[in-house]
Amino acid sequence: MVKSYAIALAFVFASPALAASIDGTWKVDVKSAQLPSKPTSYLVKDGTYHCSCVPPTTIPSDGKFHKLTDRPYYDEMAVTIVDARSLKSVMRKNGKVVSELTRTVSADGKTATTSFVDRTATNGTAVTGRSVMRRVGAAPKGAHAFSGAWVETNDADVSDSGLTVTFGTKGDMVTFKSLQGAAYTAKLNGPQAPVTGDPGWTGVRLKGTPTSFVETDLLGTEVMSVMTLVLAPNGKSLRIKTEDKKRGTTTSYTAYKM
Structure with missing residues (x-):
């Protein structure tokens, strides 16, 4: 009985973290942005x-x-x-x-x-x-x-x-879609996948886990930006850092689940 109770208690405390998921619709908080100082x-x-x-x-x-x-x-x-x-x-x-x-x-x-x-x-x-x-x-x-x-x-x-995107995960597959039509389905730690609906962004590579990964964005063979996404433990916010490789700048901001 004691062992069963301990297992049940451990599950109760672990389940919120296990339930946290990037799946859903997110909206960027503009006021949270840390913008480049390069003029x-x-x-x-x-x-x-x-x-x-x-x-x-x-x-x-x-x-x-x-x-x-x-x-x-x-x-x-x-x-x-x-x-x-x-x-x-x-x-x-x-x-x-x-x-x-x-x-x-x-x-x-x-x-x-x-x-x-x-x-x-x-x-x-x-x-x-x-x-x-x-x-x-x-x-x-x-x-x-x-x-x-x-x-x-x-x-x-x-x-x-201009601020709202949707993510979905299934195993090691991640799907993305913006209200402007950009979309992809890519495998974590897998090969480059195509991006549709955006003339300035044609390919993507993902590396990491379903709750913390690095997204490399390409136009043809050229790396345009590298984005790091980290889900908060409670699953309610997503911290995003974007490195613009063309401009040599970095922008950070937070998105919240809608």
């Missing part, structure tokens, strides 16, 4: 827009569309100077508008707010919202107010379509 620089002057983005972008700021290469989500961009403190950028792919951003610098010049609509998802789902950047480098003399160096802050509002 992005912009220069809007003498009829030209330049961004130190990856890859770098330099086009006329004349409101007309200009061809760009090596970008999976868009192939044309137009930049319009709205006024002394605002810029509008519009991106197209195959002649269709897929993204719009309006950036407005505050009166004191210390922050810039971006309002955006992103329709790059192959399933047509739009992501909308606003974000705030903090100035870390002054605008050169004679340049537009948005010129200078900026870092992103976690002062942001993003629609659920």
Whole structure:
């Protein structure tokens, strides 16, 4: 009887941990984000827009569309100077508008707010919202107010379509799907698996366990990012760290089970 009671008691205390699973729908908490400190620089002057983005972008700021290469989500961009403190950028792919951003610098010049609509998802789902950047480098003399160096802050509002994902596990198989249509089914510690529904992400490799694994994301044969996902013991939160290999930056945030 004593032995049976001890076994039952051990099961009671172990079962919450055993029950914890990544299975389900998760929503990222934007306010939990720890964002990169590496700035992005912009220069809007003498009829030209330049961004130190990856890859770098330099086009006329004349409101007309200009061809760009090596970008999976868009192939044309137009930049319009709205006024002394605002810029509008519009991106197209195959002649269709897929993204719009309006950036407005505050009166004191210390922050810039971006309002955006992103329709790059192959399933047509739009992501909308606003974000705030903090100035870390002054605008050169004679340049537009948005010129200078900026870092992103976690002062942001993003629609659920850009924050919500679903995971499922069965044995050593993991399935993933986003509201924007990206999806995969991959074997833990197995070979590379295909990703569908995202032109900027075509392959994935997983290494670890169903509750703590490293996801390597590829575009063709090139590693784009490495993501580490660790499930909390209570199964209610998921800590995620993403290393952007193209930009050399790291972002961390928490997602909560819905």
